């Protein structure tokens with residue numbers, strides 16, 4: 001018999017100081033509507049519409065910390081100086097609508113902007129070993145001083161996030177950006193203590209940064225950390241190949257102070273390793289015992305990146321929503337992040353709660369050109 005499990009998505013979630021009225025998060029998504037790093041009132045309204053539209057947690061688009069080389073495009077918001085006040089207003093507005101909000105803090109490392117590759121030259125960026133991918137040059141090799149400074153800028157962002165009233169903070173550790181460039185052996189060829197043959201050794205930059213952040217923000221402030229195997233434009237890339245290796249990757253991050261892992265996949269239903277249906281979020285939860293968040297093609301017929309190549313409408317798919325609810329019910333993960341479907345439809349969460357699947361708006365990359 002068909003059982004409708006949609007209500008599972010709308011159960012409250014609580015962890016340390018983070019309280020969510022449901023399990024749905026808006027996934028972090030760069031929007032290029034913040035000239036000179038300033039989020040405009042249009043950006044504020046865009047987030048408020050999602051809060052009013054019933055989502056439990058908003059993870060903001062990637063924000064740059066206060067390090068000049070930690071941004072690759074000037075229309076991507078920064079998270080320091082006077083720009084913090086604009087974020088404070090967004091936080092207050094989101095809270096008034098009953099949702100929670102976490103900034104995603106991001107450093108591109110040696111990756112140029114993929115949509116606007118000429119926005120910044122590779123020489124103005126930095127990376128662990130001067131590479132963005134296998135034999136793909138990107139950024140200048142970081143000194144130990146650069147590493148310490150980059151780490152300190154992440155910590156300052158976290159302290160700021162807590163002071164500005166954010167409910168939690170996410171570090172972007174996936175998709176081929178700075179943390180990921182340290183994790184991946186194709187981009188981390190360092191001979192010092194930040195490199196090494198094992199993923200445990202290459203995780204040192206992340207564990208040191210997380211540990212310092214945890215000390216600075218205290219025990220109760222929730223830290224999310226996004227991981228992925230895939231990289232932008234390199235979908236088959238893999239950092240780990242077995243559950244044992246995954247454990248060597250994520251357990252040190254959990255020990256250093258990560259509370260919740262945001263496990264990025266392009267299709268949430270794809271098993272991470274042979275012999276089990278568990279996806280990356282399922283495995284990470286099983287191995288660490290930490291709460292996890294899944295993401296990837298929830299509510300849409302086409303996955304992220306394929307939609308850019310085809311430029312076609314991606315239709316709403318209730319079956320993928322039902323499927324993720326079933327896995328949530330089984331306890332494979334704790335939170336469910338929705339990306340493009342929430343760009344298309346600010347009221348996505350309310351419509352799903354009310355089973356108004358036919359009212360959901362289809363997604364196309366055209367929609368990224370405005371703030372709906």
Ligand code: FNR
Nearest residue numbers: 027028029030061062295296297298304338339340
């Ligand atoms: C993204 N994604 C992304 N991820 C991230 O960690 N930080 C970011 O700033 C962005 N930026 C971004 C912009 C746009 C326009 C898209 C479509 C995607 C990836 C995003 O968070 C999510 O993981 C994927 O889109 C997959 O989820 P959906 O869209 O299939 O629900």
